[in-house]
Structures are given as C-alpha cells and as structure tokens.
Amino acid sequence: MGPWGKRSDMVVHEREPFNAEPPRAALAEQRITPVDAFYSRNHGPVPRIDPARWRLRVDGLVEHPLELGLGELRDRFEEVEAAATLQCAGNRRAGLAAVRAIPGEDPWGPCATGTARWTGARLRDVLAAAGLRPGAAHIAFSAPDVSALAEPPQPYGGSVPVGKALGAEVLLAWAMDGQPLPRAHGAPLRAVVPGWIGARSVKWLTAVTALSEPSDNYFQATSYHLLPAGTDPGRAAPGSGIPLGPIALNCDILRPDDGARLPAGPVRITGYAFAGEDRTVARVDVSLDRGRSWCQAALDEAENPWVWQHWRTTLELPPGETEITARAWDSTGALMPESPAQLWNPKGYANNAWARIRVTAR
Ligand SMILES: Nc1nc2c(c(=O)[nH]1)N[C@H]1C(S)=C(S)[C@@H](COP(=O)(O)O)O[C@H]1N2
Numbered sequence: 001m002g003p004w005g006k007r008s009d010m011v012v013h014e015r016e017p018f019n020a021e022p023p024r025a026a027l028a029e030q031r032i033t034p035v036d037a038f039y040s041r042n043h044g045p046v047p048r049i050d051p052a053r054w055r056l057r058v059d060g061l062v063e064h065p066l067e068l069g070l071g072e073l074r075d076r077f078e079e080v081e082a083a084a085t086l087q088c089a090g091n092r093r094a095g096l097a098a099v100r101a102i103p104g105e106d107p108w109g110p111c112a113t114g115t116a117r118w119t120g121a122r123l124r125d126v127l128a129a130a131g132l133r134p135g136a137a138h139i140a141f142s143a144p145d146v147s148a149l150a151e152p153p154q155p156y157g158g159s160v161p162v163g164k165a166l167g168a169e170v171l172l173a174w175a176m177d178g179q180p181l182p183r184a185h186g187a188p189l190r191a192v193v194p195g196w197i198g199a200r201s202v203k204w205l206t207a208v209t210a211l212s213e214p215s216d217n218y219f220q221a222t223s224y225h226l227l228p229a230g231t232d233p234g235r236a237a238p239g240s241g242i243p244l245g246p247i248a249l250n251c252d253i254l255r256p257d258d259g260a261r262l263p264a265g266p267v268r269i270t271g272y273a274f275a276g277e278d279r280t281v282a283r284v285d286v287s288l289d290r291g292r293s294w295c296q297a298a299l300d301e302a303e304n305p306w307v308w309q310h311w312r313t314t315l316e317l318p319p320g321e322t323e324i325t326a327r328a329w330d331s332t333g334a335l336m337p338e339s340p341a342q343l344w345n346p347k348g349y350a351n352n353a354w355a356r357i358r359v360t361a362r
C-alpha cells in the first residue's frame with residue numbers, strides 16, 4: 001500500500017503536500033472509484049483534527065448562527081447518500097504542458113477525477129436552519145489547512161453562489177463509500193459540490209459563511225482563474241481572469257494504456273466522459289485515424305448530471321503505431337475542442353481537448 005492508504009501504483013506528483021492520481025486502468029469500467037484509487041489533491045499538509053473537539057460554524061449573513069458537532073449535524077438533518085464525481089480543474093494538465101511549459105503546477109494526467117458515494121446532509125437544509133438573510137449571495141467554505149503556496153500563505157477556502165449552494169446535490173459529507181471520510185479526503189466533514197471544479201469541494205470544513213460577495217480566499221479570488229495566455233500568473237491581480245466554477249465537458253481513454261503494446265486485431269477501448277454542472281454526455285466518438293472518421297462508442301445512460309458516464313467500443317487495430325482519439329458531445333449539442341494549443345492558459349486549467357493515446361500493435 002502507498003501513502004494515505006492509496007494503491008502502491010499511484011502516480012505521485014508530490015509527497016508533501018500529497019498529490020497523486022491512479023493509473024488509467026484503475027478507473028476503467030467502474031462507476032464507483034475504489035477509495036484506494038481515488039485521486040488526492042492537497043495544497044498544504046493534511047490536518048489532524050480531533051473529531052471530539054471539532055465544530056462546524058454556520059455564520060455570516062444568517063438569522064441564527066449555528067455551531068454543530070458531528071453528532072448534532074447527523075441528528076438534526078436528513079441523511080442523504082448520493083454518488084457524485086469530483087474532478088480537479090488541473091485534470092489533464094499534462095496535455096497543456098506538452099504545448100508550452102506550465103511551471104509550478106503538477107502535470108496531472110487524466111485521472112485527477114473519481115466518483116464516490118457520499119453520505120451527508122444537504123447544505124441547503126443546514127442553510128435553511130440558519131436562515132439566509134437578504135443580501136446573502138455566496139456561501140463560503142473554510143478549512144484549517146494552511147497552504148504555503150497561497151499569496152500570502154493562508155488556510156484553504158472557497159465559495160459558491162447561493163444558487164448552486166441551494167441545489168439538492170450539494171452535500172456536507174461525513175462518509176465516502178459507506179465508511180467515515182478518510183483523513184486525506186477531508187475528515188470529519190467536507191463539502192461536495194457536484195458538477196463544479198473539485199477545488200470548491202472544500203475538505204476539513206470548519207465554517208460555512210453566507211456572504212454578499214465571493215470569498216476573498218486566495219483559492220477563490222486569485223487561484224483557479226483562467227488567465228489569458230500572455231499573463232504572468234505571479235503578477236495577476238486578485239479577481240483577474242475567469243473564475244472557474246462549473247466543470248467543462250470532458251472525456252479520456254482509460255483502456256488501453258497510453259503507450260501500450262497490443263496484438264493487432266480487435267481491441268476493446270474504454271473511458272469516461274463527464275459533462276459538468278447540469279449537463280449530461282450525449283455521445284462519445286472514437287477514431288483510429290486522428291479524426292478523419294469516427295465510430296460511436298456505447299455510452300452508460302446518464303442517471304443524473306452529477307455522475308460520470310463510462311463508454312466502450314471494440315475496434316480493429318491495424319499493425320504498427322496507432323493514435324486513438326476520443327471526443328464527447330453533451331446534452332446541449334456542444335463538442336469538446338480539438339486542440340490543447342487553443343486552450344493553453346498559464347495555470348493549466350480545464351484542458352478538455354480531444355483525448356489521444358498512442359498504441360503499438362503487432
Ligand atoms: N481544505 C482543502 N480542501 C480542498 C483542497 C485542499 O487543498 N484543502 N483541494 C481541493 C481540490 S483542488 C480538489 S480537486 C479536491 C480534491 O479532493 P480529494 O483530495 O478528496 O480527491 O479537494 C478540494 N478541497
């Protein structure tokens with residue numbers, strides 16, 4: 001077993017803070033990702049929290065500020081269990097870094113994403129108990145893990161607009177796949193904001209605060225913004241660029257592996273696709289000739305927009321080297337963009353260019 005209870009074959013981008021994703025095959029053809037294969041994305045050291053002393057504060061623009069222990073939270077609010085996919089805004093950054101270097105950011109492959117069954121209370125039920133006051137437009141999440149990467153160093157945080165926070169899908173979760181949250185995934189309580197970049201699913205949650213403006217935390221106001229290609233991210237003023245929220249339509253290939261050597265002949269090709277926010281994936285195309293011709297993969301039915309859809313097809317692999325390309329269309333008819341070059345941005349977020357791997361057949 002590797003660090004933090006993960007499989008020993010995780011691709012570890014950094015040990016401290018711990019940042020790791022599984023190999024492609026570990027995610028293949030499984031709707032629910034085993035916890036030991038679930039990516040881990042951290043901006044600072046994993047905090048050690050004494051669950052007996054831990055409290056959640058609900059404050060800011062609310063009628064009745066609350067302070068809840070885990071037992072009270074569980075007793076007072078309806079328990080919900082729901083599957084939801086998390087996906088990091090840096091997922092597939094390696095494809096952008098291949099276009100132009102992205103210094104200071106980990107070169108995540110396609111597996112900084114995963115799906116778990118989360119158990120918790122609906123954020124909207126907790127907000128209803130506190131009573132939002134007029135003017136409450138954003139819900140901020142606070143955590144105790146201090147990130148030295150922030151300018152200035154500060155605890156991790158973020159926010160979502162009230163409209164998203166009141167969605168029935170947004171949870172304050174204490175369990176993952178029926179087990180208490182593992183420490184690395186946010187014990188004792190984390191936000192789960194399905195359909196939005198993973199950065200908003202704040203771990204080790206200590207406060208939920210109703211605000212008139214988005215959180216001024218570095219990870220909301222400055223980081224996780226899409227900057228124009230010419231910008232120096234070290235000098236970008238807080239608030240500049242496009243703040244990332246809803247996830248962009250994306251997909252990647254999970255089997256075969258990039259660089260695999262295979263026998264020529266029929267090859268089963270599988271992967272995931274995820275549309276983000278309230279959209280679902282409507283079609284996945286696969287090509288063996290770099291997009292000159294396409295065939296449609298069989299696609300999982302969308303049970304709801306919050307869970308990824310896996311897809312699969314079997315194609316005849318010719319001898320020699322082949323590039324396998326995959327692309328997804330969503331329920332609005334939108335298609336993933338073809339090239340990562342046009343998507344390149346200085347922090348390397350939101351790469352949703354067509355997925356490509358190379359295999360060699362004999
Ligand atoms: N407190 C805290 N919450 C956090 C982070 C963090 O560093 N600290 N990382 C965020 C990011 S960028 C992502 S993608 C997800 C990753 O969740 P996971 O590590 O459980 O997979 O957690 C988010 N929540």
Ligand SMILES: [Mo]
Pocket residue numbers: 041087088089090197198199
């Ligand atoms: Mo992330």
